[in-house]
Amino acid sequence: MKKNIVLFVLFVLPIVAYLFFASGVNSFTKLPTITPKIADFGNWKSLDGKKVSLDKKITVLGFSGSDILEHRGNYFNLNEKIYKRYNGFEDLQFVVICPLGTEAEAQKLVDALKPFTDVSGWNFVFASPNEIQAFYDQLHLKGKLDQKLGTSNVFIVDKERNLRGRKDKDDYKEGYDTFHPSELSNEMLDDFKIILYEYRAALKKNHNATKEL
Numbered sequence: 046m047k048k049n050i051v052l053f054v055l056f057v058l059p060i061v062a063y064l065f066f067a068s069g070v071n072s073f074t075k076l077p078t079i080t081p082k083i084a085d086f087g088n089w090k091s092l093d094g095k096k097v098s099l100d101k102k103i104t105v106l107g108f109s110g111s112d113i114l115e116h117r118g119n120y121f122n123l124n125e126k127i128y129k130r131y132n133g134f135e136d137l138q139f140v141v142i143c144p145l146g147t148e149a150e151a152q153k154l155v156d157a158l159k160p161f162t163d164v165s166g167w168n169f170v171f172a173s174p175n176e177i178q179a180f181y182d183q184l185h186l187k188g189k190l191d192q193k194l195g196t197s198n199v200f201i202v203d204k205e206r207n208l209r210g211r212k213d214k215d216d217y218k219e220g221y222d223t224f225h226p227s228e229l230s231n232e233m234l235d236d237f238k239i240i241l242y243e244y245r246a247a248l249k250k251n252h253n254a255t256k257e258l
Contacts, residue, residue: 076201076239079219080185080208087180089142089170092151097140097168103240104202107141107223108181109169110195113150117157119197119223124158126229127237132166136204136244140168142177144194184208186219197224199233201240209240 085099099106105127110116123139131137143151151169158164172180177194186208190196198220201209211218211232221233 075243076209076236077212078207079210079212080183083202083206083208084180084183085206086140086142086170087172087176089172089176091168091170092148092155097138097170099140099202099206101136101204102138103134103136103204103244105137105139105199106202107139107199108177108190108194108196109141109143109147109151110191110193111144111147112193112195113143113147113154116195116197117154120154120158122226122229123199123223124162126226127233128166129162130234131237131241132163137166138168139166140170142180143169143171144177145171145173147171187217188220196220197222199223201233201236203240204244210236 083099086097089097091097105123107123120141128139141151148169148171151171155164155167155169158167174194178190181190181194184200188196188198200220203209208219210220218232218236221236222228
């Protein structure tokens with residue numbers, strides 16, 4: 046009898062525990078949509094002159110405001126906690142929307158990041174104040190831009206241009222505060238992994254796995 050109990054603990058219990066946790070993971074593998082089908086960018090210029098689009102890309106989206114360098118620590122936090130971990134995935138981009146006239150400040154920020162990381166995945170695009178405000182308004186978020194058209198929050202947008210986050214009343218989250226490294230390491234990283242899992246699962250189901258994800 047005692048031998049049977051030992052065998053149960055050693056072999057059966059771990060299997061039961063695995064099935065329990067596996068079923069729990071499956072129930073959390075879909076990150077809710079906060080705002081569906083947001084508009085793509087206008088014909089806005091980037092630092093390197095290339096066209097940047099939300100289509101067919103997982104995007105980490107930010108709004109710098111006109112005081113970019115004053116908040117450079119936020120970008121260093123995001124760079125360390127999220128960007129460096131996932132930079133290299135072809136289906137992923139980091140995009141920061143900046144007011145026209147802040148190109149020099151954005152370039153200084155990029156130059157400051159260069160010694161620590163490959164900055165090819167950072168995209169800074171520039172638009173007029175009215176264009177930035179209109180773009181933000183159509184996201185239909187609870188949070189607002191500050192007077193300088195910036196926010197410390199960044200947002201996750203999927204390949205279909207849906208802004209994703211958490212909709213639970215007790216854990217609502219539409220963006221992730223770059224001022225707090227712990228929020229990036231915990232809530233954002235967890236949600237980001239779910240987005241990647243969704244696409245990996247879809248690719249596997251369609252037998253169309255690629256190196257991008």
